[in-house]
Amino acid sequence: MITMENIIREGHPTLRKVAEEVPFPASDHDKDTLSKMLEYVKNSQDPEISKKYGLRPGIGLAAPQINVAKRMIAIYAQDEKGVQHSYALFNPKIVSHSVEKSYLTSGEGCLSVDRAVPGIVPRYARIRVKATNIEGEKIDIRLKGVLAIVFQHEIDHLNGVMFYDHINSENPFQEPDNAIAID
Numbered sequence: 773m774i775t776m777e778n779i780i781r782e783g784h785p786t787l788r789k790v791a792e793e794v795p796f797p798a799s800d801h802d803k804d805t806l807s808k809m810l811e812y813v814k815n816s817q818d819p820e821i822s823k824k825y826g827l828r829p830g831i832g833l834a835a836p837q838i839n840v841a842k843r844m845i846a847i848y849a850q851d852e853k854g855v856q857h858s859y860a861l862f863n864p865k866i867v868s869h870s871v872e873k874s875y876l877t878s879g880e881g882c883l884s885v886d887r888a889v890p891g892i893v894p895r896y897a898r899i900r901v902k903a904t905n906i907e908g909e910k911i912d913i914r915l916k917g918v919l920a921i922v923f924q925h926e927i928d929h930l931n932g933v934m935f936y937d938h939i940n941s942e943n944p945f946q947e948p949d950n951a952i953a954i955d
């Protein structure tokens with residue numbers, strides 16, 4: 773299982789690399805890695821398992837965070853209706869997005885960042901993502917709310933981008949124009 777020892781922290785060069793596309797069909801090794809990434813995110817949200825293994829909670833994880841420079845992400849999050857969503861994806865790509873922005877009013881955290889970095893992280897409010905799931909099926913999904921935010925945060929990791937790269941350094945709490953605040 774993946775634990776915090778497997779998660780690299782800011783300063784490690786892999787976090788600033790552009791990750792490689794996963795060739796198809798995905799190898800059993802890559803499928804196993806992606807499955808373990810989803811298992812981490814689920815475990816990290818379980819009070820007993822996260823306590824037992826000292827896991828920091830998260831709703832998303834990208835392969836570069838476990839020092840694997842491949843385009844793989846795992847997401848386990850509830851939408852605003854409380855519906856649980858689970859994604860283990862190869863080669864996710866944002867194919868279109870809204871002009872309108874959104875942001876988490878409490879800012880963003882990252883399992884590879886062992887400090888709070890206060891500030892508003894402007895994201896696209898709605899995105900369309902194409903990817904291949906762990907079963908090898910092509911998916912084409914439209915996302916909004918927290919799911920849109922976590923997808924953008926994790927896809928950023930595949931391009932060597934950290935959430936705080938988006939924070940306005942002059943005024944970290946400046947609300948972006950035309951943006952939806954998400955609590």
Ligand SMILES: CNC(=O)c1cccc(C)c1Nc1nc(N2CCN(c3ccccc3Cl)CC2)nc(N2CSC[C@H]2C(=O)NC)n1
Binds near residue numbers: 816830831876880890
């Ligand atoms: C600096 N302020 C803050 O961190 C911050 C502070 C307050 C609120 C928010 C909303 C903040 N922001 C923030 N909180 C989260 N969690 C809230 C707690 N939760 C969780 C915790 C326990 C059990 C189950 C779960 Cl579900 C896990 C997820 N996650 C992210 N991000 C940014 S996008 C990727 C995602 C991620 O997984 N990061 C590790 N941001």
Ligand code: NI
Binds near residue numbers: 884925
């Ligand atoms: Ni992160």
